[in-house]
Structure formats: structure tokens, C-alpha cells
Amino acid sequence: MSSSKMPGWKSLPIGAAIINPPTSLEYKTGTxxxxxxxxxxxxxxxxxxxxxxxxxxxxxxxxxxxxxKSGRKYSITYEINYEYCKGCGVCxxxxxxxxxxxxxxxx
Amino acid sequence: MPVSIRDIPREEYLxxxxxxxxxxxxxxxxxxxxxxxxxNTIMVVATGCLEVSTxxxxxTAWKIPWIHVAFENAASAASGIEAAIxxxxxxxxxxxxxxxxxxxxxxxxxxxDIGFQALSxxxxxxxxxxxxxxxxxxxxxxxxxxxxxxxxxxxxxxxxIGKKWRLGEWRPKYRKEMLFVAMAHNIPYYATVNxxxxxxxxxxxxxxLSIKGPKLIHAFSPCIPGWxxxxxxxxxxxxxxxxxxxxxxxxxxxxxxxxxxxxPKRKPVKEYLKLQGRFRHLTDEDIALIQKAVDEYVxxxxxxxxxxxxxxxxx
Amino acid sequence: xxxxxxxxxxxxxxxAVKAVGPDVIAAYPITPQTAIVEKLAEFVAQGELxxxxxxxxxxxxxxxxxxxAAAAGARVFTATSSQGLGLMYEILFIASxxxxxxxxxxxxxxxxxxxxxxxxxxDFMSAADTGWIQYMSTSNQEAYDAIIMAYRVSEDPRVLLxxxxxxxxxxxxxxxxxxxxxxxxxxxxxxxxxxxxxxLDPDKPMTLGALGDPNWYYxxxxxQQVAMEESRRVFDEVASEFAKKFGRSYGAIDTFMTEDxxxxxxxxxxxxxxxxxxVEKIRKEGAKVGLITIKxxxxxxxxxxxxxxxxxxxxxxxxxxxxxxxxxxxYLFNDVATSLYLANVRTKLAGFIFGLxxxxxxxxxxxxxxxxxxxxxxxxxxIPKKPIFVGxxx
Numbered sequence: 001m002s003s004s005k006m007p008g009w010k011s012l013p014i015g016a017a018i019i020n021p022p023t024s025l026e027y028k029t030g031t032x033x034x035x036x037x038x039x040x041x042x043x044x045x046x047x048x049x050x051x052x053x054x055x056x057x058x059x060x061x062x063x064x065x066x067x068x069k070s071g072r073k074y075s076i077t078y079e080i081n082y083e084y085c086k087g088c089g090v091c092x093x094x095x096x097x098x099x100x101x102x103x104x105x106x107x
Numbered sequence: 108m109p110v111s112i113r114d115i116p117r118e119e120y121l122x123x124x125x126x127x128x129x130x131x132x133x134x135x136x137x138x139x140x141x142x143x144x145x146x147n148t149i150m151v152v153a154t155g156c157l158e159v160s161t162x163x164x165x166x167t168a169w170k171i172p173w174i175h176v177a178f179e180n181a182a183s184a185a186s187g188i189e190a191a192i193x194x195x196x197x198x199x200x201x202x203x204x205x206x207x208x209x210x211x212x213x214x215x216x217x218x219x220d221i222g223f224q225a226l227s228x229x230x231x232x233x234x235x236x237x238x239x240x241x242x243x244x245x246x247x248x249x250x251x252x253x254x255x256x257x258x259x260x261x262x263x264x265x266x267x268i269g270k271k272w273r274l275g276e277w278r279p280k281y282r283k284e285m286l287f288v289a290m291a292h293n294i295p296y297y298a299t300v301n302x303x304x305x306x307x308x309x310x311x312x313x314x315x316l317s318i319k320g321p322k323l324i325h326a327f328s329p330c331i332p333g334w335x336x337x338x339x340x341x342x343x344x345x346x347x348x349x350x351x352x353x354x355x356x357x358x359x360x361x362x363x364x365x366x367x368x369x370x371p372k373r374k375p376v377k378e379y380l381k382l383q384g385r386f387r388h389l390t391d392e393d394i395a396l397i398q399k400a401v402d403e404y405v406x407x408x409x410x411x412x413x414x415x416x417x418x419x420x421x422x
Numbered sequence: 423x424x425x426x427x428x429x430x431x432x433x434x435x436x437x438a439v440k441a442v443g444p445d446v447i448a449a450y451p452i453t454p455q456t457a458i459v460e461k462l463a464e465f466v467a468q469g470e471l472x473x474x475x476x477x478x479x480x481x482x483x484x485x486x487x488x489x490x491a492a493a494a495g496a497r498v499f500t501a502t503s504s505q506g507l508g509l510m511y512e513i514l515f516i517a518s519x520x521x522x523x524x525x526x527x528x529x530x531x532x533x534x535x536x537x538x539x540x541x542x543x544x545d546f547m548s549a550a551d552t553g554w555i556q557y558m559s560t561s562n563q564e565a566y567d568a569i570i571m572a573y574r575v576s577e578d579p580r581v582l583l584x585x586x587x588x589x590x591x592x593x594x595x596x597x598x599x600x601x602x603x604x605x606x607x608x609x610x611x612x613x614x615x616x617x618x619x620x621x622l623d624p625d626k627p628m629t630l631g632a633l634g635d636p637n638w639y640y641x642x643x644x645x646q647q648v649a650m651e652e653s654r655r656v657f658d659e660v661a662s663e664f665a666k667k668f669g670r671s672y673g674a675i676d677t678f679m680t681e682d683x684x685x686x687x688x689x690x691x692x693x694x695x696x697x698x699x700x701v702e703k704i705r706k707e708g709a710k711v712g713l714i715t716i717k718x719x720x721x722x723x724x725x726x727x728x729x730x731x732x733x734x735x736x737x738x739x740x741x742x743x744x745x746x747x748x749x750x751x752x753y754l755f756n757d758v759a760t761s762l763y764l765a766n767v768r769t770k771l772a773g774f775i776f777g778l779x780x781x782x783x784x785x786x787x788x789x790x791x792x793x794x795x796x797x798x799x800x801x802x803x804x805i806p807k808k809p810i811f812v813g814x815x816x
Contacts (some may be wrong), residue, residue, distance in 0.1 A: 009641040009648070015521035016164055016642045017620045024124030024161070024168035032129065040658040048112050053342055054307045055134025057123045069575065084123035088130035089339030090332075147624040150470035151490065159633045167629035174493050176516055176630035180486035182480060187446060187490025187498075188622065190474035194445035196497060197472065200615075201495075207624060225486065228479030 011089040029056065033087030035102040037080050042068050043099035046076055050091035050100060112258040114286045116142050125168035126160040130338035132329035132345065133157050133241045135302040137212070140239060141171060143312035144208050147403050149188055150174070153181035153213035154220060156248045156330075157241065169178045173265045179221040182229035185211035208316055209235065214328075215242040219255035219283050230292040230321045237315050240285065243330035251333045255283050258353075262335075262385045276394045280400050289359055295320045296365075298358040301327040303345030307356055307367050314358075322389050335384025344382045351379040352417050360407040366408065367418040373420045376401050431594035434562040434601050435501065435527040435587070436461035438569035441609035444499040444525075448476045448484040448489035451778040452506040453539045454591040454775040455529040458499055479505035485513035490585075492629055495621040497573070500520050501527035501791070503591060505534060505543045510554070517584045518553025518646060520630055521620060523576040524584035525569060526554075528548045530691070530742075531591040540780020541591035544689060545743040547753040548721070555585035555645055555653050556720040558678070560694045562599040564717075566587045567670055570604075573613045574660045581653045582620075589728040592780070604668055612667055637660040654721045674723035676715040679705060683712030685799040687792055688727065688758055689740040690716045693776075693783050698728065700788040710777035716754065724761035732767045733756075736805070738795030740774040740788075740812075751775070752809055772798055773809035787812055 013019050039050075049061040050054040080091075092100040120141035123403040127134045133156060141148065150156045150173045158175045159180075161168040176184040187210045195201040211229070212224050218240035223406060229236060245263045246252040251266040258273040262268055266277055287299030296318045300308035308326075317323040327348060329341045336344060348354035349368055356368035376398045389397070398420070405417045429437065436458050439447075447466070449459035465471035467643075474491075478484045481502050490496045502510060519522055530543040543558075550556065557572060561566040572585040580776050589595055604681060622630065634642060657674065665671035678698055680686055688695050694715040701713045707791060712734075714727060731737050739753040750756055755773045764771055776783045791812060797803045 007641075009644040012638075012641055012645070013620070014631055014642075014645050014649075015620055015630065016634050018165055018167045018632055019165045019620075020169050021173075021627055021629050022124075024121045024166040027126070027166050028125040029126065029680065038153075050117075050141075052115065053135060053302070053391075055127060055129075055131045055138070055218060055341070056120045056125070057121070057138055061117055070332075073592065081123065084127035086496070087338075088341070090130055090341050093339040094342050099402075101291070106187060107114055149494070149622045149624070162629050162632035164632040164638050167632060169629055170627060172624055172627045173629045174490070174509055176486055176489050176520075178511060180483060180513065183483035183486035183492075186476055186478070186483070186495075187448065187487030187492075190476050190487070191448045191491035191494035191496035191498075194472070195494070205624075214529060217629035217789045224479055225483050231479070232477060276532045308671065418777045 003030045005031065017065060028083050029086050030083045033085060034105055035066065035089060035099050036105050037085065037087070037089065038103050039080060040080055040099045041066050041077065043097050044078060046074050046078065047096060047098050049094055049096065051098050053090050053094050055090070056084050056086055059091060108411060110306065110313070112306050115309055117298065118142065120170045121161065122164065122168050122170060126163060127156065128331050130141040130300055130331045131223035132341050133249060134244065136241055136300070136308070136326045136328060137343070138152055139305065139309050140210065140312050140421055142339045144210060144316055146171065147206060148208040148210060149178070150184040151181045151188065151209070151211040152306070153216055154178035154215040157212065157214070159248060177336065178217055180225050181211040181213045181217060182238055183222045184221060184228050185209050186232065188232045189236050190304040194271045203222065208237065211236055211238045213240055214247070215244060215256035216246045216254045222358060227292065230294050230323065233320055235319055237324065239324045239326060241343070243328045245333050247330050247333040257398055260393055268388045273388065274396060283373055286357070286359060286364070289323045294323060296322040296358070296360050297322055298321050298329070299325045299354070299356055301345045301349055301351065301356055304356055304368055310332045311358060335387070336382055340382055347374070347379040347382060350374045351376045352401050353379050355408050355417060357408070364411045366412055369416045371418040373405070373418060375420055423790055426600055428598045428604050429562055429601040430596050430598050431462050431553060431562045431589040432457035432529065435569055436465070437603055438566040439499050440465045441604065442570060442573050442605045442613050443471065443497070443610055444473050445496035446474045446476065446498045448479050448487040448500045450481050450484045450502070450506065452481070452503050454531060454595045455501045455503040457595070458527050458529070481509040482513065485510040485517065485759040487515060488524050489517050489520065489522060492524050493520065493622050495618050497615070498524045501529070503529045507545045507549060508533065508695055511751065512551035512693045514554060519642065521582040522584060523582055525572045525576055526584065526586040527569065528586045528588040529595045529661065530588055530589050531788050533687065533742070535554065538779040539591070541593055545742070546588050547743045547745070549586065550720055550753060553583060554720065555583055557718055558583065558588045558690050558716070560598035560692055560715060562594060563601050564672065565594065565671070566603070566672065567664065567672065570613060571660050571664055572611055575653055575656050577600040577616050579611050579616065579658045581649055581656050581712055583649055583653060593692040603756065612664070612815050650721050657718060672717065674718035675726045676717060677730055678713040680712035680714060681711055683709045684711045684735045685738065685795040686714055686731060686734045687738045687740055687795060688714045688716065688754065690719065690754060691742060693788070696785055697782060697792065699785065700792045703789060704792050704796060711792055711796050713775070722757045723758065724764070727763050728765040728767055731762060731769050734769050735799040736770045736772060736795055737774045738774060738791060740776060740791055742777040746777060750809070770798065770805055772805045774812050775809045776812040781813055783813065
């Protein structure tokens, strides 16, 4: 199904070398997901486990301030990168304070 | 100096957009391996899940220089790279002051079986390479076939359950033990790691990379489709492997074996087996036999360590 | 200035490698190649050659280490024979497909079974489709020179394909001939280091050896094919520059008394010398015979041979391999036949297979083969459709 719009042998780098890594960011694995993790920023204690355990590097650790309703101030916020999150749910299962819930996509 | 989870760098060298299965253990292991290694690292990966899933042309998830040659030769290709760096540094073509790490990675098929000879050669010759085997206990990339690492009682497509096969009649009970392979080669460092114990794993990566010479790390790598389990159980199954004594987190350095995750009271092996569909067919009798094999394995490790670091099964 | 020394073929290759100066050598012993890696080990041990010498545990690992080292930007060398080449086979394709320059010495030896350490060209021919440039020498001087030229061609940015240089097992590898050794310094000037764009470098990371699906794979094979074709032009340039610098000139083929020849023998390897004497003798008897020796086998010099063979009546292809079950069971025959067919030249072809497993081709047999081809040219005998198996007992 090779398309004529795709580059041909004359312009491709030789030997199938990928010379501009990383290029996988063009491939959005978020479309694989059936359940979506949602972080409750109020409950999150910023333990970093979800970030560490994610097989896809899809938990973002942001330099973003968050103040809880009870007045606790965090300088870091964890957010899910839905472009790549495959919805495995490891983060939700491993969260020690149950701050992450899995929500059905399109539900 | 061991670090805490807080000290693991934020920078990713294996980025998103790779095609490993949701919940894949190898994805977690590799992210941290390359975080520990940093930018000045050359990666050699054997044919396998990790290779096809992270470098599907024109998409690569690796920020560092990376090569795949074939299935059985990650260790020999890495030997060549390490030798090239040495020679080119000596000749001033590469800056001699630049510290470039070489890491080779293979699955259990590529390491225990088809790549075993190449691994032995690399360890024996003393190349300054860290070799990591991510062990998901079968040929998963070709669709779950038995390897030299497949444990007693596990279903795979080439160890189906039948009238004559149920509990690993296809092999004596113990699988190949990489600790003894490492000891036989007199290498400076060997460790087992498990992604459920993230800081233990990260610290071992760091330590291995700080040591000159050949290093071998054996990583417990849960496989969702191959182990027939839920996608979110990766860490739970890893933890349970350690708590039941199926897997022991240890390191071998300067001739001494040290258990890094002591387990004073073990859980029954059933707690580990029941999380995975590949063990679903086992009867209570079968499980008792597996428990006996685990007890023997634990006794063997305790004997090497010289004290009971892994305790008895809690009643 | 250089100097003349007596060297066997293995040592001629080792001296050429030392002169070029590889960074990494991966070595595994196998008869009759072993003396190459022994000599190189001696050079490294004595500090005469600054290279990393990897004592690999198999030829498979030799080729794999070479691929790794070349990918890291090193100049590399390995050598093998027969079973060793067979064990490397899988990685030969990968070396050429990753477009890595490399040079290998191949000392020809028959494939098992029965196990046999003596010369035939089965190993060389089995690598003909692996994407390597292949050169077969006929003398130890030529082997020395070919190694030097092979590095230049292989590392040329228009090529970037690995190359193998072969000598015949025992007949050349263990036979001493006078060889002019050039000064290492001059050789290195002739084969300067070139920067490589595709390599493993933390300052400019890239991914090599990715999975190529049906949308992409074909394009890379096309690039290889174009580079292989282009390597011929580069070979001619390098050979002519070599002749200017060192005074010895080589072509993709060597011709002998072919100008007015009606019957021409085409062969390869050390036996060319025997045929040369046979041709000379038959010429004196009044027969118009000639000889072509193929040196560069891949890329095959089709235009060169067509030019010579189009004026002949019959071509006798004498080869030291057996291509089981092929339309015609000789590799060289198939290449010659295809070359002529494509050029619409219908010179008749007769095939001879000789010397398998090291069986010597006696002078009388070379003489008989040449005579037979001449008798075909005169129409005195019918050309058989199948090869004539020379020297096999019934």
C-alpha cells in the first residue's frame, strides 16, 4: 500500500537509519485506550509512584503549583498525557492514596 | 550512594509513542535503565518485543544512539562497539575524556537461549558493557513459546496443557539460574531487579554503570498477554513474586551475594500464581510441588548468603 | 619505497591489513584462514598495529562484533573460511543492509559434509547474494593489493558496502610468493579515514536497525542495489589511482590472448594460472583460444565480458563450485549466460565443474578442457547441455 506521497529511496537516509530521534511522539498511542486514568489533585500526595511505574512515560511531572482546599501547597502537579496513555491502569492500582480512578472512554 | 525515588531524573531517554503492550513491565524497566545511564550511552538491543515495539520505522522512541543487529548477538555487537570506542579514543578520534556507556539488552529468549554463547563470550572477555536481560519467561514477541527461562507449571503455546503435560514435564524443575552464570564468569557485578521495587532497581542500574568491566542484570519483566493477566497487575505481580520468594532481589559484588529485599515471612506461592492465567490449570497438588521447588530455591539462596534472609512461608 | 618479501597468501592479507590500520579486528580460527588472524595478533601484541583485537567465541560473534564496531565508526577487519562464513551468513546481510564499510579476508574452502578443509569456491559463491562486494585474487601480491583497494571502495560515501577479498585455500594461503610490501604510511595515505554520517554517536544520536515494514523495506533494498552498481565505477577509479601510485594495475577481469580468440575459457581463482599455460600451449598448436579471469565477482562485470565474448564462437566456463538444482549447476555459468543473453549475444556456452573439495586440476585436465572448447568452436563436437564434471570418478 506504499503511497507515492511517501519519500522514495533517493531521499531516505541510507540503511534505514532514523537520524532525527525520537520520532515515536508522532505515533499517538492514546487511541489504544478504553479506560482513562483521572487524577484527583485534592487526594494526590505527590509520591511520584504513578510517574515511576508508568510503562509509557505518560504521567507528566509538571512544575505547576497546586493548592488543595485544605490549604496544602504543592509545587509539582502530576497530569496524565492522554495523547500517549494506553490506559493500562497500573497508576490507579498502585496509587497509595487511591487518587486515580479509571473512567471508561466515551462513557 | 543510594538514592530515593525523588532523585530519579525527570528526563526521559525512552519516550512515549512506543508500541509495547499496555502495562508492559519492560517499558518500566527500560525507562529507568536509560535514565540511570544518561545521554552518553549507546544501546544495543536484541530482536524481541522491546526492539520491534520501540523502533518501528520511521518511529523510534530512543533519544540515545541505538542499534539492533539480530536476535542472538546483542552481546557480541556490544563487544564490538565497546572495542571501537576504546580504539577510537586511543587514536583521538573520540574525545578520550568522554565517558560513553555501552548497554546491551535482550529478552530471556535472546539471553538464556539463542544469545547465551555470545553473552558468555562478552562476560569472559571482560568488555566494559552492562548487559540487561528483561525476563518475561517465554518467547513473547513470537507469541508465547517456552524458553530456557519458562518456570515450572507455566502454560505457553509450546507447553500446552494436555493428558501428558501439565506441570512442566518438558524439563527438570529448575530453570537456568543467571546468578550462577554470573559467578561462573567471575564478573564484577550481577544483580536481579524487579520494577515493583523501583528505587532498588534504579540504584542497581546506577551502581552497575559505575563499575568497569562486564555487568549482568537480570530483570523480572511481567508480560500481560503472555502471563494471561490484567493490564494493571504488572507491579502487583512483581511485588508478589518477591513476597512469595519466587523472585529474590539480590546483588553479587566482589564475590559476595547480598539480598537487597529481605522477606522475613514469605507468602504462599499460590498468591503469586493465582494472579496469572498461565497457571490457571494447576491443581492443589501441582501448587504444592511448585511450593516445594520455591522452598528449595529459597534455601539455596539463604545458604549462599549464609543466613536466613528469606524466611519461611507464613502460616 | 616498500620492499620485496616472500609471503604466503595469508600473510600477504595480514600485512595489507596492518598497512591499512583497522581499529577493531574480530578473530576466530578456522583452517585454512587461521594464519591471517595469528599474524594480526602478533602485530597487535608487538605494538606494530594499534587495534582492538577481539577474541570472539564464534564466527557469528566475529561478524556481529564487526557490525557493532563499524556502526560505532571504526575501521574493521575479520577473516574466515567455509563453515565460518556459513555461521556468519545471517549477519552478512545485516552488515551490508546497515550500509557498514568492512573488509573480510575469505580463504576459500569447501563446505562440509564430508568435512573437508581444502579449496573450492562453494563458500565464496554462497555469499554472492549477501550484498557484499566480492573480489577473488589470483596471486598473493594481488591479495595484498586487493585488501588495500577494498577498504577504499568500501568506505567510499557513494558505496558504503562491505567487501570480501578471497584467496584460494592452501593453493595461495600456504604458498609463498614474492610480494612487494608498500610503506604503511603510503598505504594509509591511499586509504585516508573518511568521516561517517551514519554512526552511533551520543552527540548526534540515531537509531540503526529499526523494523522496516512493507511500506519502507523495499526502498532500502533499492538503495543497496544502486550502491552495489555504483561500486563498480568506484572500483575502476580506485584501481586506476592505485596503478598510478603503486605501479600495479588491476581490472574487474583479466584477459589473456582473447583478441582474436574463437574459443575462450572463463574462470576464477588460482587455477587461472594453469589455464594460462594451457592456452599458451594450445595457441602454439595453432588454435585460437583465450582466457578471461573474473576478479571482481560482485558486482559482476557483465559489460566487460560481453565485449570480449561477443566475438568468440564458444565460451568454456570452468568453475570450482556446484550450484545444486539450478537451471545450470554452476554460479559463474549463470552469470556469464545472463550477461550474454541481456546483450543479445548468442555465443555458445560449455560448462566445466572441477576441483571440488580441493581436488587438484592437473595441467593435463586444463589442457583437455581448453582443447575441448576449441573443438566445440570448430564444430567438431556437440556441446552438452549439462556441465562436464572434470576429474570425478564414476
